[in-house]
Amino acid sequence: MNPIAIGVFIVIALLTLGSGIMVVTVRNIIHSALWLIASFIGVAALYLLMEAEFLAVVQILVYAGAVSILVLFAIMLTRQVTGEGVRVVFERWWVALLIALGLFGVIVPTLWKHGATWEEAAKLAQVGPAPVEGAANSLQVATATEIGRSFMGEYLLPFEVVSVLLLMALIGAVVIAYEERTRRRRVLTLAEELALKKRGIVEPRDAEGAVMPREAEGKVILLDSEQA
Amino acid sequence: MVGSVPLVWVLTLAAGLFCIGLFGALSRRNIVGMLMGIELMLNSVNINLVAFWRYLQPTGTAGLIFAIFTIAVAAAEVAVGLAMVIAIYRARLTINADEIDTLKG
Numbered sequence: 228m229n230p231i232a233i234g235v236f237i238v239i240a241l242l243t244l245g246s247g248i249m250v251v252t253v254r255n256i257i258h259s260a261l262w263l264i265a266s267f268i269g270v271a272a273l274y275l276l277m278e279a280e281f282l283a284v285v286q287i288l289v290y291a292g293a294v295s296i297l298v299l300f301a302i303m304l305t306r307q308v309t310g311e312g313v314r315v316v317f318e319r320w321w322v323a324l325l326i327a328l329g330l331f332g333v334i335v336p337t338l339w340k341h342g343a344t345w346e347e348a349a350k351l352a353q354v355g356p357a358p359v360e361g362a363a364n365s366l367q368v369a370t371a372t373e374i375g376r377s378f379m380g381e382y383l384l385p386f387e388v389v390s391v392l393l394l395m396a397l398i399g400a401v402v403i404a405y406e407e408r409t410r411r412r413r414v415l416t417l418a419e420e421l422a423l424k425k426r427g428i429v430e431p432r433d434a435e436g437a438v439m440p441r442e443a444e445g446k447v448i449l450l451d452s453e454q455a
Numbered sequence: 456m457v458g459s460v461p462l463v464w465v466l467t468l469a470a471g472l473f474c475i476g477l478f479g480a481l482s483r484r485n486i487v488g489m490l491m492g493i494e495l496m497l498n499s500v501n502i503n504l505v506a507f508w509r510y511l512q513p514t515g516t517a518g519l520i521f522a523i524f525t526i527a528v529a530a531a532e533v534a535v536g537l538a539m540v541i542a543i544y545r546a547r548l549t550i551n552a553d554e555i556d557t558l559k560g
Contacts, residue, residue, distance in 0.1 A: 232459040240468045247472050247495055251479030256488055263491050266472075270498050273465075276456050277509040282522055286501075289526050294494060294533050301487050301537040305544040316482045317553065323481030331474040335467055342463035349462055349510040368513045374523070377516040385520075389527045396531030400538035406545065 243269030
């Protein structure tokens with residue numbers, strides 16, 4: 228029993244769960260994405276604690292780096308107005324809360340029922356092959372070297388399949404998000420918006436205050452810079 | 456870590472994170488918020504995989520490899536999902552799931 232390890236685990240667990248709760252409860256979706264990064268980093272620290280260094284680095288690179296930036300980009304590109312009166316959750320959000328709590332109430336007793344069995348199995352697994360008398364534990368935890376060997380040997384086919392999957396996702400994302408050039412919306416600069424206001428042209432806006440595409444109105448307003 | 460923290464504690468943490476993510480995915484109106492809940496759920500599954508690997512089969516690589524595959528699939532999912540969010544926003548000017556009800560009839 229090592230009290231430091233227990234303490235570190237509890238701190239990491241509280242960080243991860245606390246940021247997770249903030250992700251699903253804060254009103255501002257950008258704050259939610261930032262709490263998501265904190266939660267990802269907590270999970271990476273947990274991987275480090277479990278001696279999965281390679282996975283911890285992958286977690287930081289892919290989740291805290293790429294996925295969270297992608298989420299932030301999506302939030303900023305879709306300009307969702309989250310004012311005071313706007314609902315951020317469904318009306319029947321308490322049903323979701325009941326489902327989540329119910330699932331937790333089913334999983335945890337089941338886990339603790341089998342805890343003792345796993346504890347024995349874990350003790351057996353922590354002994355290395357044929358421990359030398361008097362020497363320290365000879366257990367060799369798998370490292371990045373072994374992961375690389377497995378990828379190039381036993382798991383070669385799944386590895387290739389997942390690379391094809393990533394390529395498909397890349398092409399699919401481009402195809403789905405692609406916009407015809409003629410339908411593309413122009414984002415006005417502040418100076419252009421002021422110039423439009425001076426000429427008394429009001430940008431069509433939807434209910435939430437976002438600028439509607441002018442093509443949707445069937446007319447194109449020429450800006451000063453475009454007329455010249 | 457393995458000698459001090461029981462496996463059940465780690466699994467309980469993962470279960471908690473999964474349920475938090477489930478609540479987020481079910482309750483948020485914003486599609487991006489739903490996707491964030493799904494990311495939390497995928498992360499908790501990864502914690503389970505790594506915990507079982509470290510506690511029960513630390514010399515093998517199956518748990519780690521499976522976790523890496525999960526990360527790759529999650530990355531593909533989030534890329535396509537967010538592209539769909541942007542496409543939906545362009546067509547409907549909203550990303551609230553209850554306002555996208557064309558198929559409701």
